[in-house]
Amino acid sequence: MIKIYYLLIFFIICSQTTFSQIGPRVWKKEVKTTSNKKKSKFSTKHLAYSITNITTSDSEKVLEIYNWITKNISYDNELMRSKSLQNRIYTSEENVVKNVLERKMALCGGFALLFKFLCLDLGIEAKEVHGFTKDYTGRFKQTKTPHHTWNVVKLNGKWHLIDLTWAVSHGNDGFPDNFWYLTRPEDFIYSHYPEDPKFTLLNEPISFSEFKNKNSH
Template identity: 60%
Template sequence: MVILKEKKYLIVLLISVFFYAEMRGQSRNIIGTYTPPKAKTVKKKKSKANPIANLAKSITVNSHSDSEKVYAIYRWIAANIRYDTELRFSKKLQKKIYISEENVVENVLDRRMALCGGYAFLFRDLCESINIPVAVINGFTKAIEGQPKNYKQPNHTWNAVKLNGKWQLLDITCAISHGNGKAPDDFWILTRPENFIYSHYPENPRWTLLNSRISFTDFKKR
């Protein structure tokens, strides 16, 4: 009888120690101080259906250099994606579309319309799918007619693309709005930083791409 009680006690003790260790492990994992053993990763099969990659390839099929590919993508967007006036003034539509950057791009391709962010995200995704370095830049602009000069928060989005080892600036929204209806204004693609700064100022001053940066205060005075 005594032996049975001792065995029962030992079993209960072992179970208690086990659950205590488990709870400690979970707690450490939750607060980030516990590093679990590395799990084996299973490589997922890449889907052959990638609409962005397929679109980029079809757009650049006759382009040879990265510069030609960038220009082809820029011209395709300008020719096929209109400025989305409805989205600009519809809070309901904005809440539906602005869930994620991916959702914005999907809606741009479905609706064939975009605001500045949609143009910039689509251009980025198309370039990245063919391994061209590209960035989306948020900041302030004076270039869009009819838009109030709100300097309290960023009011515009554009791109930078890296060609031949050098970052260069472009703004598809401005190219379309300053175009003649048949073609975009090419002034806004690969624009010299010295000219771009008159109308655009990035949140991160690095993206002015100027050797001698100007202050935001000076930009507003121009």
């Protein structure tokens, strides 16, 4: 059953045609070139507090952020196809998040940055992670450049994995696929490999070569 589940996941990934490829490649480069510009006044703090105003623990807050994003932000097919729109939006992290909230749509980098911003606003440690994924057959696409972005978030002193893009893209009838929320590292590694191996979150991280040759369940 688990193997069938993963094959279904990979089939959906394939049907989304390169949805993972734009975010990390573009905005990582652009943020570096705009680091000396005047600091933006844009803030997500009010949104972060409004989303989590009835929660108390960090775990509850992170779940509410996840629920809000997966309910209100959809995958941005227009941005995926438009180079001019990418050039206009991917000028800084703040501008990416600002456009995500205005357009109610995102690519993987936008999902990951919005999640990170909202967590940091609440004092919860979170990072965006750039890396590689496999296609629906479990085969690795031969590329040296990371083509997907997801998150890690620290709860109760321990890092956890979240892929908002896949949760939204693989959901049904407006509901996200919650398999990608706080996914076990042992499951995540079958389809995702980070630039920095420590973010596999495995007790004994595997190498990139092992990931490429690793079969699905």
